[in-house]
Structures are given as structure tokens and as C-alpha cells.
Amino acid sequence: MFSALRGYRCIAITNRGTSKEKVQQLYAYGAEVVVTASGVPTDSPVHCQNVEKQLVEENPGYFGLNQYDSPLNPEAYYATLGPELWAQTNGKITHLVAAGSTGGTVSGTARFLKKKNQAIQVIMPDPHGSIFYDWWAHRKLVKPTSFEGLDLSLIDVMPRFSDEQAFATCRTIARRMGMMVGGSAGGNVHAALTLARKLKGPATVVAILCDSGTKYLSKIFNDEWMASKGYNVAAMDASAANRSAR
Incomplete structure (x- = not known):
């Protein structure tokens, strides 16, 4: 929603356990959705948090919200x-x-x-x-x-x-x-x-x-x-x- 209001490109990262309604809502707002594996430990490279970190590290200008760890x-x-x-x-x-x-x-x-x-x-x-x-x-x-x-x-x-x-x-x-x-x-x-x-x-x-x-x-x-x-x-x-x- 915020990205749509501000005109930002939004990449939402989730996992296969997410309901289809949530994913469809993200698409409706114009987001790109990356679906990762579910049930994997957080130190796995395919865990959604680590996929986010990798995208930010590899792409200058990207900003990760870091929802789990952000103060x-x-x-x-x-x-x-x-x-x-x-x-x-x-x-x-x-x-x-x-x-x-x-x-x-x-x-x-x-x-x-x-x-x-x-x-x-x-x-x-x-x-x-x-x-x-x-x-x-x-x-x-x-x-x-x-x-x-x-x-x-x-x-x-x-x-x-x-x-x-x-x-x-x-x-x-x-x-x-x-x-x-x-x-x-x-x-x-x-x-x-x-x-x-x-x-x-x-x-x-x-x-x-x-x-x-x-x-x-x-x-x-x-x-x-x-x-x-x-x-x-x-x-x-x-x-x-x-x-x-x-």
C-alpha cells in the first residue's frame, strides 16, 4: 500500500505457506512477489529473510524493511x-x-x-x-x-x-x-x-x-x-x- 502511494517498486518476499489471498492482494497493489520455501530454518539461504538480504546486497538502491529485526x-x-x-x-x-x-x-x-x-x-x-x-x-x-x-x-x-x-x-x-x-x-x-x-x-x-x-x-x-x-x-x-x- 505504501509503495503504491509513493510510486516505489515493491518486491514482497513470502513463502509457500502464505494464503493465496495475501499473495493476490500484493499483486493487486502492483507488487512483485517472490515465493520461497516454507518450513526451512532461518539460517537457510532460501529462507525469506535471507532472500531479502541477498537482494539488497546485490542491488544498489534497494532498501530492505528487515521486519523481523528492525528496532x-x-x-x-x-x-x-x-x-x-x-x-x-x-x-x-x-x-x-x-x-x-x-x-x-x-x-x-x-x-x-x-x-x-x-x-x-x-x-x-x-x-x-x-x-x-x-x-x-x-x-x-x-x-x-x-x-x-x-x-x-x-x-x-x-x-x-x-x-x-x-x-x-x-x-x-x-x-x-x-x-x-x-x-x-x-x-x-x-x-x-x-x-x-x-x-x-x-x-x-x-x-x-x-x-x-x-x-x-x-x-x-x-x-x-x-x-x-x-x-x-x-x-x-x-x-x-x-x-x-x-
């Missing part, structure tokens, strides 16, 4: 989302629930909020199979990685969740709230609801809805794709219908 990523949220949440809750926020991803949202927002009130709890839901929990809980890396934008020292709780729980929550939100959100947002809401059920006093829990479900129409909201992955969509949707009827 500007969390700084953007420190300057924007953090103050916004503090103002909109009148300083009453008690819990922030935000996924890890590339680190900017949870790190920048948490740093601002904890500067305002150190007692605010930061919850970073982490899906099973992710590397973050092992590093946060045991200082153990499962595979080589780089996430300089993510400050795990700010995280108070890191609950685990399954893809099935996140996807079921996405489908429930669509049917109950009329909102389309993606898997990371579904994981955040699942964790926030689990937390809310355990709280014994007044609290203001903010969950970040960080991605749009329109980018996952061919996956999370596609019954055939869900069934091909072994998910019981009938049970998911029946549960969502029961909640809506309450």
Missing part, C-alpha cells in the same frame, strides 16, 4: 498503539493479550503500557509448534532463528494453544460477532476468554485483533480445506451456533 517495528507500536490503548481504557487496562509474530506489536505496546503501570500483565499466546515458548520458558531454541524485534522480557504469561482452538474461535467470531479475523487474532481471543474465566475481580482485558479473516477465506473459512486438515468443522460451527443462541 523501528516495536518503536512504531510504542508510539501509536500503546498510547491509544492507554487513552481508550482511561488507564484502566489490566491485561494485554497479543501474539508474538515478528514482535513489534506486543513488544512496543507492552513497553509503553508497563512504563505507565508496571502491574499490567502481558499475555503472549503461542501456538503449539512455535519456538517462542521454549525460549521464553527454558531459554532453549528449537532451531536457529532471529527475532530482535521481540522482547520476551516483557512477557508475563505465555499460554499455549492449538490451531484448532484458534480456527474455531475465528469461525465463532464470524458467526457471533459478524467480524472476520485471522488465526493469530483467533488465538488472542481464545487466550483472552480463557484468562477472563479465571479472573476473580474487575479487570480490563484487551486482546489485539491483528489480522483480517478475508486473507484466509481459502483456509480457515473454507470447509473443504479445514476437513482436509482433519478439523471437525460441523462440531466447530455447532458450538458457535450454541454460543450465539445463549
Whole structure:
């Protein structure tokens, strides 16, 4: 979007695990898209981060955003989302629930909020199979990685969740709230609801809805794709219908 507004040539680098809607959206904005291998370690030359670095090194005039490691990523949220949440809750926020991803949202927002009130709890839901929990809980890396934008020292709780729980929550939100959100947002809401059920006093829990479900129409909201992955969509949707009827 920014490149289209400014007239820049944009080369977007992603991997084969990216939904077709995301790739099509990039093409719609006029970007060139480079699709790399998925599931490779970050020290692999074909990992998307390293492909970006190579393109920048080999082409004078290219600028790489370096999303995973750029300190500007969390700084953007420190300057924007953090103050916004503090103002909109009148300083009453008690819990922030935000996924890890590339680190900017949870790190920048948490740093601002904890500067305002150190007692605010930061919850970073982490899906099973992710590397973050092992590093946060045991200082153990499962595979080589780089996430300089993510400050795990700010995280108070890191609950685990399954893809099935996140996807079921996405489908429930669509049917109950009329909102389309993606898997990371579904994981955040699942964790926030689990937390809310355990709280014994007044609290203001903010969950970040960080991605749009329109980018996952061919996956999370596609019954055939869900069934091909072994998910019981009938049970998911029946549960969502029961909640809506309450």
C-alpha cells in the first residue's frame, strides 16, 4: 500500500505457506512477489529473510524493511498503539493479550503500557509448534532463528494453544460477532476468554485483533480445506451456533 502511494517498486518476499489471498492482494497493489520455501530454518539461504538480504546486497538502491529485526517495528507500536490503548481504557487496562509474530506489536505496546503501570500483565499466546515458548520458558531454541524485534522480557504469561482452538474461535467470531479475523487474532481471543474465566475481580482485558479473516477465506473459512486438515468443522460451527443462541 505504501509503495503504491509513493510510486516505489515493491518486491514482497513470502513463502509457500502464505494464503493465496495475501499473495493476490500484493499483486493487486502492483507488487512483485517472490515465493520461497516454507518450513526451512532461518539460517537457510532460501529462507525469506535471507532472500531479502541477498537482494539488497546485490542491488544498489534497494532498501530492505528487515521486519523481523528492525528496532523501528516495536518503536512504531510504542508510539501509536500503546498510547491509544492507554487513552481508550482511561488507564484502566489490566491485561494485554497479543501474539508474538515478528514482535513489534506486543513488544512496543507492552513497553509503553508497563512504563505507565508496571502491574499490567502481558499475555503472549503461542501456538503449539512455535519456538517462542521454549525460549521464553527454558531459554532453549528449537532451531536457529532471529527475532530482535521481540522482547520476551516483557512477557508475563505465555499460554499455549492449538490451531484448532484458534480456527474455531475465528469461525465463532464470524458467526457471533459478524467480524472476520485471522488465526493469530483467533488465538488472542481464545487466550483472552480463557484468562477472563479465571479472573476473580474487575479487570480490563484487551486482546489485539491483528489480522483480517478475508486473507484466509481459502483456509480457515473454507470447509473443504479445514476437513482436509482433519478439523471437525460441523462440531466447530455447532458450538458457535450454541454460543450465539445463549
